[in-house]
Amino acid sequence: VSCExxxxxxxxxxxxxxxxxxxxxxxxxLPTAASVWDAIKTxxxxxxxxxxxxxxxxxxxxxxxxxxxxxxxxVRAVHQVADYLGTSRPTAVNLFWALDRMRRVADAADTGxxxxxxxxxxxxxxxxxxxxxxxxxxxxxxxxxxxxxxxAGVLTHCNAGALATGGAGTALAVxxxxxxAGRRFQVYADETRPLLQGAxxxxxxxxxxxxxxxxxxxxxxxxxxxxxxxxxxxxGADRVAxxxxxxNKIGTYGLAVLARAHGIPFxxxxxxxxxxxxxxxxxGIPIEQRAEEExxxxxxxxxxxxxxxxxxxxxxxxxxxLITGIITEHGIMDPPFTDSLCQLGTAGTxxxxxxxx
Amino acid sequence: VSCExxxxxxxxxxxxxxxxxxxxxxxxxLPTAASVWDAIKTxxxxxxxxxxxxxxxxxxxxxxxxxxxxxxxxVRAVHQVADYLGTSRPTAVNLFWALDRMRRVADAADTGxxxxxxxxxxxxxxxxxxxxxxxxxxxxxxxxxxxxxxxAGVLTHCNAGALATGGAGTALAVxxxxxxAGRRFQVYADETRPLLQGAxxxxxxxxxxxxxxxxxxxxxxxxxxxxxxxxxxxxGADRVAxxxxxxNKIGTYGLAVLARAHGIPFxxxxxxxxxxxxxxxxxGIPIEQRAEEExxxxxxxxxxxxxxxxxxxxxxxxxxxLITGIITEHGIMDPPFTDSLCQLGTAGTxxxxxxxx
Numbered sequence: 001v002s003c004e005x006x007x008x009x010x011x012x013x014x015x016x017x018x019x020x021x022x023x024x025x026x027x028x029x030l031p032t033a034a035s036v037w038d039a040i041k042t043x044x045x046x047x048x049x050x051x052x053x054x055x056x057x058x059x060x061x062x063x064x065x066x067x068x069x070x071x072x073x074x075v076r077a078v079h080q081v082a083d084y085l086g087t088s089r090p091t092a093v094n095l096f097w098a099l100d101r102m103r104r105v106a107d108a109a110d111t112g113x114x115x116x117x118x119x120x121x122x123x124x125x126x127x128x129x130x131x132x133x134x135x136x137x138x139x140x141x142x143x144x145x146x147x148x149x150x151x152a153g154v155l156t157h158c159n160a161g162a163l164a165t166g167g168a169g170t171a172l173a174v175x176x177x178x179x180x181a182g183r184r185f186q187v188y189a190d191e192t193r194p195l196l197q198g199a200x201x202x203x204x205x206x207x208x209x210x211x212x213x214x215x216x217x218x219x220x221x222x223x224x225x226x227x228x229x230x231x232x233x234x235x236g237a238d239r240v241a242x243x244x245x246x247x248n249k250i251g252t253y254g255l256a257v258l259a260r261a262h263g264i265p266f267x268x269x270x271x272x273x274x275x276x277x278x279x280x281x282x283x284g285i286p287i288e289q290r291a292e293e294e295x296x297x298x299x300x301x302x303x304x305x306x307x308x309x310x311x312x313x314x315x316x317x318x319x320x321x322l323i324t325g326i327i328t329e330h331g332i333m334d335p336p337f338t339d340s341l342c343q344l345g346t347a348g349t350x351x352x353x354x355x356x357x
Numbered sequence: 358v359s360c361e362x363x364x365x366x367x368x369x370x371x372x373x374x375x376x377x378x379x380x381x382x383x384x385x386x387l388p389t390a391a392s393v394w395d396a397i398k399t400x401x402x403x404x405x406x407x408x409x410x411x412x413x414x415x416x417x418x419x420x421x422x423x424x425x426x427x428x429x430x431x432v433r434a435v436h437q438v439a440d441y442l443g444t445s446r447p448t449a450v451n452l453f454w455a456l457d458r459m460r461r462v463a464d465a466a467d468t469g470x471x472x473x474x475x476x477x478x479x480x481x482x483x484x485x486x487x488x489x490x491x492x493x494x495x496x497x498x499x500x501x502x503x504x505x506x507x508x509a510g511v512l513t514h515c516n517a518g519a520l521a522t523g524g525a526g527t528a529l530a531v532x533x534x535x536x537x538a539g540r541r542f543q544v545y546a547d548e549t550r551p552l553l554q555g556a557x558x559x560x561x562x563x564x565x566x567x568x569x570x571x572x573x574x575x576x577x578x579x580x581x582x583x584x585x586x587x588x589x590x591x592x593g594a595d596r597v598a599x600x601x602x603x604x605n606k607i608g609t610y611g612l613a614v615l616a617r618a619h620g621i622p623f624x625x626x627x628x629x630x631x632x633x634x635x636x637x638x639x640x641g642i643p644i645e646q647r648a649e650e651e652x653x654x655x656x657x658x659x660x661x662x663x664x665x666x667x668x669x670x671x672x673x674x675x676x677x678x679l680i681t682g683i684i685t686e687h688g689i690m691d692p693p694f695t696d697s698l699c700q701l702g703t704a705g706t707x708x709x710x711x712x713x714x
Contacts, residue, residue, distance in 0.1 A: 193574040214666035217550040219575035219608025251576025305379040309571035
């Protein structure tokens, strides 16, 4: 299932240029911090967990570029490149979480360490983030797979799949696990305007894995629900507050309202790194506003007159009250989410069974 | 406001090729029944009322092509071309309503009438349909304009404007009238995938008329509502059943659900020709399914992998229970709609004040 959107081999960071999918599957090298920043900003690499992985290796790339002279300079350089990479996109918390892990490794380094020693420690940390992400995909998929019954219809939005993470994804990991378990079902993929991650990435991934997928325009989701084709909705998230409010790709909130109106369960699938324990609720989640041209000139082709207003928020926040359950590497959480998410926020802590299914 | 999407001059039928907007404003001639059929099928001319007007003139064009020898042949030829044009698109009832008016003129012709006499009678009828449509736009606009208050936010979907009718439109006629009355307000236009009538046509029309318009992707409507930017939703319709169930461009039903969830009034604006008195409710409205390529390769640019499933219904049906009011040339109808719509079905009858605001 994995398609390795971010790879690190012999000191070289490479990503799949996701803006060229599904036409071309091309890996590009990111040799500088600026190229990492651009790749995140332009969505060549995207998906909250994959952004975190890419940024972690980006710190290594950036440190190598500057080649600081002293141990103190090296720690400062790690902070500088981490601060810089943190300005690429504001919403996905995994970016800041991964950069913080890299900063902590630098801060913990001995002042007598060589450049090689710090580099090796940072490389171990970035590789650990990637390896953990792969493992998390398995665990999220295993935790949620039973939600998808034989013959079910599953609706997803944007891409929370192998292209969005180091491993099998989050929402799509659940789908892959149900498929591997031998169940047959139908996935409906919202195309996800403006950047069409559903059409370009989710449909590509699922079709490649032999899972039946039907593409719809975003505005068809309500009709597809009304026709009884959808048994559950599963999406990923870019940042989840302690109460369960979940920021995800624009359109997710509307889907959650529609799912509720049609009596359809609505699930979020996330690794614990997507939780932002600093936020009590979703009102504090920064929403990235992106360029008008993403809407008015998709792929450079103008579809709207010049001079009009355009509104292009990249994310919205689904209130916890519309979320049936949150699928994590530790199991499926039922509402209210505050207690279970607070425990999830304690890194590495296995949650008690009491708050989990 | 009018931009004359369908014109008839010196026996020549011309339309704006709306597939080329907003890049180019080009009129094309429709010299044959086949070209009229194609223009409707490919949405060079679209919008339920405009389709009706174009098809009415299309009967004249088709009759001239065949040049039947006898009076009886001419009546049969009118029926044949009307039947043919009626196969172009299934959902908008105005098409069948306009073709029926042309059939009735032929059926009423004297068996001794010349080709010229029948032609003149048919031309009078088609011109009457166009003139009535222009007049209806004024009346619909006047009936609904007070709904748009100073400073309001108005959301619309697809294009129910001057490009969709002979006159100022239906939903957009209301907007134009409020603008002419001096009120300032903000229109949000859903881009309306797959064919982007909102981006290409509604934004173009409104911007041209000096009305502030902000373009959004369809999946942003829920967020825009949640942010408190929308005070009412107004859309057109392609066919309305006697109970008020309304078929309109795909996505309308979802908008109505979202509007209800946010406590926002949801209005349909239609001329009486959009009522289908033969249908008790919306379950009998045929929903056109269109080509996959409209979704997978917009404007010929492939955005999805080959081999996947695609679902492309062109319309959905909004149940009357989600509709706050129906704006017609006779005023604004409140629910329940059955009595008032039945009276509207009696052509030309002025409705009693009792059922209208």
